[in-house]
Amino acid sequence: MAVFTAVNETDLAHWLRHYRLGEPVDFRGIPSGIENSNFFLTTTRGAYVLTVFEKLTAEQLPFYLELMRHLAKHQVPVPDPVPRNDGALFGLLHGKPAAIVTKLPGAPELAPGVEHCHEVGQMLARMHLAGRDFTPNLPNLRSLPWWQETAPQVLPFLSEAQRDLLESELAHQSAFFASDDYAALPGGPCHCDLFRDNVLFHPAQPSAGHTVRLGGFFDFYFAGCDKWLFDVAVTVNDWCVDLATGRLDAQRSDALLRAYQSVRPFTKEESRHWTDMLRAGAYRFWMSRLYDFYLPREAEMLKPHDPTHFERILRERLAGVAPLDASNSCN
Numbered sequence: 001m002a003v004f005t006a007v008n009e010t011d012l013a014h015w016l017r018h019y020r021l022g023e024p025v026d027f028r029g030i031p032s033g034i035e036n037s038n039f040f041l042t043t044t045r046g047a048y049v050l051t052v053f054e055k056l057t058a059e060q061l062p063f064y065l066e067l068m069r070h071l072a073k074h075q076v077p078v079p080d081p082v083p084r085n086d087g088a089l090f091g092l093l094h095g096k097p098a099a100i101v102t103k104l105p106g107a108p109e110l111a112p113g114v115e116h117c118h119e120v121g122q123m124l125a126r127m128h129l130a131g132r133d134f135t136p137n138l139p140n141l142r143s144l145p146w147w148q149e150t151a152p153q154v155l156p157f158l159s160e161a162q163r164d165l166l167e168s169e170l171a172h173q174s175a176f177f178a179s180d181d182y183a184a185l186p187g188g189p190c191h192c193d194l195f196r197d198n199v200l201f202h203p204a205q206p207s208a209g210h211t212v213r214l215g216g217f218f219d220f221y222f223a224g225c226d227k228w229l230f231d232v233a234v235t236v237n238d239w240c241v242d243l244a245t246g247r248l249d250a251q252r253s254d255a256l257l258r259a260y261q262s263v264r265p266f267t268k269e270e271s272r273h274w275t276d277m278l279r280a281g282a283y284r285f286w287m288s289r290l291y292d293f294y295l296p297r298e299a300e301m302l303k304p305h306d307p308t309h310f311e312r313i314l315r316e317r318l319a320g321v322a323p324l325d326a327s328n329s330c331n
Helices: 009-016 061-073 114-133 144-157 160-177 180-184 228-239 250-263 268-272 274-294 308-318
Strands: 024-029 037-043 046-052 091-093 096-102 187-190 199-202 213-217 224-227
Touching: 009 024, 009 091, 061 096, 061 114, 114 187, 114 199, 114 213, 114 228, 114 250, 144 160, 144 274, 160 274, 160 308, 180 268, 187 228, 224 228, 228 250, 228 274, 228 308, 268 274, 274 308
Parallel strands: none
Antiparallel strands: 024 037, 037 046, 046 096, 091 096, 187 224, 199 213
């Protein structure tokens, strides 16, 4: 969510003529993230987020916007795309696809506890089930084919030990993805990037008996159809990890997984391949951070993430993790 495409007051005034959102009150760029140009927009009618899509094409974008609309209609708290006056969910701004979505309440929790992980796990399972009748199908664009395409581009920047890890894990994942067990894993629309900074919380009412309340999931622009277990693994690798070591925190991980299974129990195949999928989740983000770090694009406010964080997580997952509790798994 860096700013690659600048939007000035004249651009904004012209853009807002396509909407019934009132007059602009505040407009500013969002510095976090590295993929699209995002802006907080406040008008006389409410708070929104304007996104200019730097990589997604006009052909790909409807999947993401329609998925958010679908989930919002199924009571999953996500940003809801605002239709333009002509009914379209996006248009072109500086020749690039752009859209406005509602802004969710709350703020990210960057030091999550057990209760935060419980809320995330439960809502993630609800989101997966809500997407079962979503008919558009767009594969996760940062899955195995992208890893295979990107690996040769980043290998020249790596040490011998890093190259060995990158290539050996790619071989392992290629074999796993080709297996019958992988084909049997349930799946559907996934967020694929549900990190701590893509979830909002706000204080719950004391009478509710909880200290935190989930405000919603956002930034669905890496979403795609994938195995649900991959989405869970990506989430656990961020929400339940010790940032200094890359090791999983048992209490947070147990809370998230139990909350998820209270809504959708894991299958036996999912339980059997939990470690493989944790490795896949770590590999995906190590690869993308290597790419962004060594082959960056120019942008205002761009801050590429440190790739060694997910290298460390991948090595920890290779060292072994506790198996999924199969007691609640489906037959």
